[in-house]
Amino acid sequence: MSDNTTKGNYMLNAIKKIHLSGDSYTDIQILFNNCVRYSDNSSLQEDLMYLCSTGILSLDGGKVSSAHIASCELTAAKHLSDILQNNIIEKPALLTSVKVNEIELCAEQRRAISISLSHRLSLILGGAGTGKSTLIRGIIQAYDQSKGSYIAVAPTGKAAVNLRIKSGAQSMTVHSLLGLGIETTDDRVDWGSIGLIIIDEASMLTIEMLSGILEHCRNDCRIIMVGDENQLQSVGAGNVIFDLIELGFPVIQLFNNHRQEDIFSALSKNVQNYSWFNSIDDFQFDDSFMLVDIPEYSMQKYICEEAAKRYMNNESFQLLSPVNRSGNLSVSSLNNALHSLVNPCADKSDIIDNGNDLIWNGDRILVVQNNHPLGYCNGDIGQIRMNPEESTINLAAIDFEDGRTCYIPTIDQLNDLRLGYAITVHKSQGGEYDSVILPLCEYNRNMLTRNLLYTAISRAKKQIILVGSPEMLDFAVRNYPRKRNSALVQKTMQIMKKRSSVA
Numbered sequence: 001m002s003d004n005t006t007k008g009n010y011m012l013n014a015i016k017k018i019h020l021s022g023d024s025y026t027d028i029q030i031l032f033n034n035c036v037r038y039s040d041n042s043s044l045q046e047d048l049m050y051l052c053s054t055g056i057l058s059l060d061g062g063k064v065s066s067a068h069i070a071s072c073e074l075t076a077a078k079h080l081s082d083i084l085q086n087n088i089i090e091k092p093a094l095l096t097s098v099k100v101n102e103i104e105l106c107a108e109q110r111r112a113i114s115i116s117l118s119h120r121l122s123l124i125l126g127g128a129g130t131g132k133s134t135l136i137r138g139i140i141q142a143y144d145q146s147k148g149s150y151i152a153v154a155p156t157g158k159a160a161v162n163l164r165i166k167s168g169a170q171s172m173t174v175h176s177l178l179g180l181g182i183e184t185t186d187d188r189v190d191w192g193s194i195g196l197i198i199i200d201e202a203s204m205l206t207i208e209m210l211s212g213i214l215e216h217c218r219n220d221c222r223i224i225m226v227g228d229e230n231q232l233q234s235v236g237a238g239n240v241i242f243d244l245i246e247l248g249f250p251v252i253q254l255f256n257n258h259r260q261e262d263i264f265s266a267l268s269k270n271v272q273n274y275s276w277f278n279s280i281d282d283f284q285f286d287d288s289f290m291l292v293d294i295p296e297y298s299m300q301k302y303i304c305e306e307a308a309k310r311y312m313n314n315e316s317f318q319l320l321s322p323v324n325r326s327g328n329l330s331v332s333s334l335n336n337a338l339h340s341l342v343n344p345c346a347d348k349s350d351i352i353d354n355g356n357d358l359i360w361n362g363d364r365i366l367v368v369q370n371n372h373p374l375g376y377c378n379g380d381i382g383q384i385r386m387n388p389e390e391s392t393i394n395l396a397a398i399d400f401e402d403g404r405t406c407y408i409p410t411i412d413q414l415n416d417l418r419l420g421y422a423i424t425v426h427k428s429q430g431g432e433y434d435s436v437i438l439p440l441c442e443y444n445r446n447m448l449t450r451n452l453l454y455t456a457i458s459r460a461k462k463q464i465i466l467v468g469s470p471e472m473l474d475f476a477v478r479n480y481p482r483k484r485n486s487a488l489v490q491k492t493m494q495i496m497k498k499r500s501s502v503a
Contacts, residue, residue, distance in 0.1 A: 008047035010038040019237040023485040025065035069237050072211035077491035079214035083120045092118040100137045112252040116224045124226045126254025128271050128458040133166035148195020155204040157370040157377025159430035163200045178212040191216045202227030207238035230454040239486035271458050280474035292467045296441050300328050308341035316434035319422040322447035329439045334422035357419045361386040366420030375406045381420045425456045436460040440468030448476040
């Protein structure tokens with residue numbers, strides 16, 4: 001290496017990819033195997049030692065991680081060990097009747113409210129339709145605000161918007177709460193006044209987010225994590241929900257389906273019972289849950305024709321894909337194919353070329369960055385209007401699906417947009433649509449895990465169309481995601497053991 005500013009950069013890039021895949025650490029030999037193309041073995045050892053000595057990487061008993069992630073794990077472990085020793089704040093209240101918007105909550109939901117409000121940290125887990133949003137309203141309603149204010153957060157901007165719409169709670173992203181990165185706002189959170197934090201879509205929580213919340217909140221603050229353990233996990237280091245379950249924090253599992261209009265549909269039954277599914281034989285099929293078995297060479301044509309018809313009929317619909325750019329069933333390829341089908345009469349004189357997509361006037365677009373001043377967030381979907389008549393100072397307007405209209409004043413903000421006819425399953429988390437289409441193909445086999453499949457089918461409220469072979473559906477539901485490397489449980493238990501031995 002030529003100088004210290006570039007020394008070991010290849011190793012840092014490898015660690016970054018490892019963290020983005022969900023692992024909080026990797027073994028030395030695996031790291032070296034990933035880096036061997038860039039350097040010989042002696043240089044690998046030298047560069048690793050250099051990066052550790054400068055405090056950029058952390059080496060702990062053969063486990064390598066960034067020093068930042070290692071620090072987040074240790075911080076979280078210290079706070080979790082404190083909470084575990086004294087998690088119960090008060091005796092659980094006996095709630096015989098709770099109404100939310102004139103809806104009488106069932107015994108399962110009342111129990112969830114009682115247990116969660118009596119503990120410093122607890123988890124409420126349940127699939128689509130089990131009443132989590134209604135339950136969040138019930139928790140806020142039952143919470144005694146003389147004990148402090150409350151705040152509702154979610155890991156992504158889209159999830160935070162949906163949380164506000166469905167629960168009625170004032171909400172923000174975890175990043176905004178913690179003042180991290182580009183989402184830092186001028187609002188100052190008064191952590192000393194907060195007595196309740198509700199975290200929705202908790203399956204997407206990273207160790208960095210967990211650490212930040214635990215570090216800032218006061219000792220008697222109630223932290224309630226609401227989510228679905230079958231969904232995709234975070235894009236970032238952390239195995240948060242499963243680590244907290246393993247550590248023994250109270251878990252309230254919701255099973256009852258409260259969407260009465262579709263309680264007998266195959267879609268509803270498949271989503272509700274998915275945790276126990278082991279093969280394709282466990283699925284039920286009807287018009288709400290369909291598998292279209294066609295050859296892979298015909299799949300793009302069928303999918304695009306079906307999707308175009310639904311978009312042009314203004315249906316509540318979303319086309320999903322497991323992958324972003326690889327293959328003809330990727331988000332990129334499907335968007336390019338759908339462009340002319342759905343929006344053939346667009347005025348091509350109004351074209352955005354932001355280096356990623358060519359976007360025409362009237363196109364369906366996806367926002368990929370949060371921009372609080374302009375009022376849009378990562379994951380928002382809407383229709384773009386170039387040179388809006390009602391605003392002569394803005395380049396474009398975006399009419400979002402929830403009724404909001406936001407304006408784009410400068411070219412820089414156009415880089416926040418992509419075509420949105422097809423989006424990845426990851427981007428769909430937190431969203432709901434009447435109907436969804438998902439391709440299941442051999443080419444995308446490595447991405448087809450049971451978590452991805454579940455996340456896709458649970459986005460649909462009325463109908464899911466899976467396009468692919470029975471073999472690929474069977475493979476997906478059998479393909480459990482690998483266990484993420486996390487030292488959170490080990491570190492927490494070690495701290496507790498040391499404290500007990502000292503005592």
